[in-house]
Amino acid sequence: MTSLGGVEMVDWNLAVATATRLVKPGPEVSRDEAREAVAELRRHAAASEEHVRGFTRLSPADGAGDTPVLVVDRPGWIRANVAGFRELLSPLLGKMQERRAGGPGGAVLGVVGGKVTGVEVGMLLSFMASRVLGQYETFAPPTPDLPGTPGAGGGRLLLVAPNVVHVERELDVDPHDFRLWVCLHEETHRTQFSAVPWLRDHIEAEIHSFLGETDMDPSTLLERLREAVQSLAGGGKPWTAGTEKEEAEADGEGRSFVELVQTPAQREVLGRLTAVMSLLEGHADYVMDGVGPQVVPSVAEIREKFQKRRAAGAGRLDQALRRLLGLDAKLRQYRDGERFVRAVVNEVGMEGFNKVWTSPNTLPTKGEIAKPADWVARVHRKTD
Template sequence: MTSLGGVEMVDWNLAVATATRLVRPGPEVSREGARAVVSELRRHAKSSEEHVRDFTRMYPDRPAESDTPVLVVDRPGWVRANVAGFRELLSPLLEKVQERRASTPGGAVLGAVGGKVTGVEVGMLLSFLASRVLGQYETFAPATRELPGGADGSGRLLLVAPNIVHVERELDVAPHDFRLWVCLHEETHRTQFAAVPWLRDHIRGEIQSFLGETEMDPSTLLERLREAAQSLSGSRTQGEGTAAEDGETTENGRAGLVELVQTPAQREILGRLTAVMSLLEGHADYVMDGVGPDVVPSVGEIREKFQKRRATGAGKLDQALRRLLGLDAKLRQYREGERFVRAVVEELGMDGFNRVWTSPNTLPTKSEIGRPADWIARMRS
């Protein structure tokens, strides 16, 4: 990454150190119990492959595990993985801000201080998210010594064991069923990218175009990083409240952070990104529940309790932070995306729905996500 006088725009090492220091400890589990959890999650991730592929009728040319490893991680491990991904994905944006700051009097001094400050603030953000994410298909995952990535940077699947154990205890559901249910969702994401070779490059191109259109001064960088942390990671969180869609006014009467820095070109790109992320998340929710009755006996109880927890949150502070970070808008993606998938499958069957994966042109638009009949009509024309 470009730096000014050897100083990075964001002190990523400090971000990791801050997050791992502040993140709350996980639930108490014996060493033997922890080994059992890790082993079971790995088994479920493997068994989920066949369940997901048979249900979706999406079959990669080669086994997903040959491209995307499954990593069972703790909270600090999730932090390290996401920092590596952010560092790569956001580099074009940070380079632009870096160049602008280089022409500012005193920019080098401000850079040394700003990189530290931003590193601490990003670390604080990640410490909050690290205790909430259950699993994540990390689409853009550069390999590190501690965290191997897929072939040619093709991604990795993360399962955050402490968070899964915490939620299954809090919901008082069958651990075996809950762990498999979570794995079905994340395996669906892995199958999406393994079976649709063009999808990863398409999303990367859209994100890079979005960032390339960004014009900002360093004072707005943290707001963009906050948005990126919740929007680009694909993170699945324990609970999310209800609020406005991107571009609408939130409960407290203020526009979302993304509205502060959008250009017309960015708005168009963001609409496409919102649509595809809604599709991916909604498809995964549809699949995990569709597969569920045959392999997860208590799926109905799990879904009911999980939805209630997601809607109510863990407390007023938790709800306030979720609104600030935009996590409440992500819940809308799950709901609208799942409704789109369900409506299309009911009308066209699974094979008809799978036309969505043909090319970027067959992906639904943002408006079509809310009106599935419009997408169906377009495919029939």
């Protein structure tokens, strides 16, 4: 645990407690309904393996095919993600401790910062915990209550049962079809990482490179988190179209939290991370819709309703938070990545597309995500 003067820079236990206390309750279900939803998600997750592997023609590497599937509630998702953040941010917090422990910023954070930052991180997580349907958790170490794949960084597939039930009711779609559809997406992520052994280490190295370029003292980190929470509480400008939005972006408001803490030196790394995340998310969307017609009878209805929900959000506060946390960028990743995958598969087939998994050098650049033909030309040595 990274600390200053014996006080944690981020009180992760307080972050968990805060998020768990503030997270909205899930939908009302009977005990039998809850058990059935959990059991069906587990069945669909198991069935999705064969569907996804057959469609993508990707198979797990030796010893990588037994990643656990965990059906969790909202507090379970919070605990898993706090563990992941703690693991990823430890180098940054260690760097901040070494460089700033004796300065005024370090003194401020050493007195109250750990508690304050823990509360603010918890507030942000409480918002996210009611919206995530599923997640392939790549970096968190295994724990007794949240097991992971030994020797693979704790890789595990999380399905957030109350959120799945909430959305299927909100969309008024067939619950059995929707649950399988969600599992197809998340199983694709599990297949990506289990079939491509170098992928996890590559992404972790890029994240550490991004964090390594951060030149921020503890008081600045605390201030950035405070800005985020103030926006969450409605203290910032509403995100409106046209001139007001442009002015807000011009004077530094309206940016995502990722952008707020970004330095110019990090833009190149962030561009590569954006490209690989667009690939992974777009590939999962392409697979879930490609497999869907064979096993999900109402896939067209689900996709249409889900796309409208994904684009609209739940209101102005929700839109502000999505922008603050960079979720609008994630929505673009789904769209742009799926377009890239579809274009490449149409051009060179699934086997040709799968050359993307050969090495980090065959991953698309951010520019190639927007222009798939450039990736085909580079990797397949083709010209127009």
